[in-house]
Amino acid sequence: MSKVRESPAATGGAAAILLRYLRDQNRPHSAQDAFGNLQREHGLGKTAVVKALEQLAQQGKMREKAYGKQKIYFPDQDQFPTVSDSELKALDNEISELSSKVQTLQQSCRHMESELKDLNGSMTTPEMIKEIEELKKDCASYTEKLERIKSAANHVTPEEKEKVYNEKKLYCKEWRRRKRMATELLDAILEGYPKSKKQFFEEVGIETDEDYNVTLPVAV
Numbered sequence: 001m002s003k004v005r006e007s008p009a010a011t012g013g014a015a016a017i018l019l020r021y022l023r024d025q026n027r028p029h030s031a032q033d034a035f036g037n038l039q040r041e042h043g044l045g046k047t048a049v050v051k052a053l054e055q056l057a058q059q060g061k062m063r064e065k066a067y068g069k070q071k072i073y074f075p076d077q078d079q080f081p082t083v084s085d086s087e088l089k090a091l092d093n094e095i096s097e098l099s100s101k102v103q104t105l106q107q108s109c110r111h112m113e114s115e116l117k118d119l120n121g122s123m124t125t126p127e128m129i130k131e132i133e134e135l136k137k138d139c140a141s142y143t144e145k146l147e148r149i150k151s152a153a154n155h156v157t158p159e160e161k162e163k164v165y166n167e168k169k170l171y172c173k174e175w176r177r178r179k180r181m182a183t184e185l186l187d188a189i190l191e192g193y194p195k196s197k198k199q200f201f202e203e204v205g206i207e208t209d210e211d212y213n214v215t216l217p218v219a220v
Helices: 008-025 031-042 046-058 085-121 125-151 158-190 197-204
Strands: 062-067 070-075
Touching: 008 031, 008 046, 008 070, 031 046, 031 070, 046 062, 046 070, 158 197
Parallel strands: none
Antiparallel strands: 062 070
16 A cells, blocks of 8 residues: 655644644654644644654744754754843742642642542432331331230240250260260270271261361350
């Protein structure tokens, strides 16, 4: 594919745009800098920018300075009026004030962004009303259930509760005693058994509490 050649008219238009832009900015630019800043607004091609900058430098309208393989372009400072020390000081003060305002605005933006994030994560008023109605329904349902429990005739008496607790305690104690006896007996057998404990249990058909994820309650 052949390269698109920039016409002299296109280069001249690019030169006018670049001259105005660089004078307004009044700071060094490389061809890439100028192309990146002006391409979207003016649709300038990279080749047109390079040629226009070289043309401006040849005409003496811009200064050109090489840094290795890269060239930078900037306006001739002689064309600008001389600034007095008082004016420079005033500009410095203005820059300082504007920088302070920028920092204040940035902090304000960050604060508002944080508030916006919190608000976006919160429920809206209609959502809160709906949530309150659901909670009221749940509360009424639990209240009704509690009243049914209170009015039931089949309450467990303290004596019955104590009896069940004592029976549980007795059964757990017996469970613990029998498990200890079985463990001692099996350990004695395994001392002379040539295979592993697991193989012995499989051959004999012994099932343990652990096989069924059963845990002996802690003694109290």
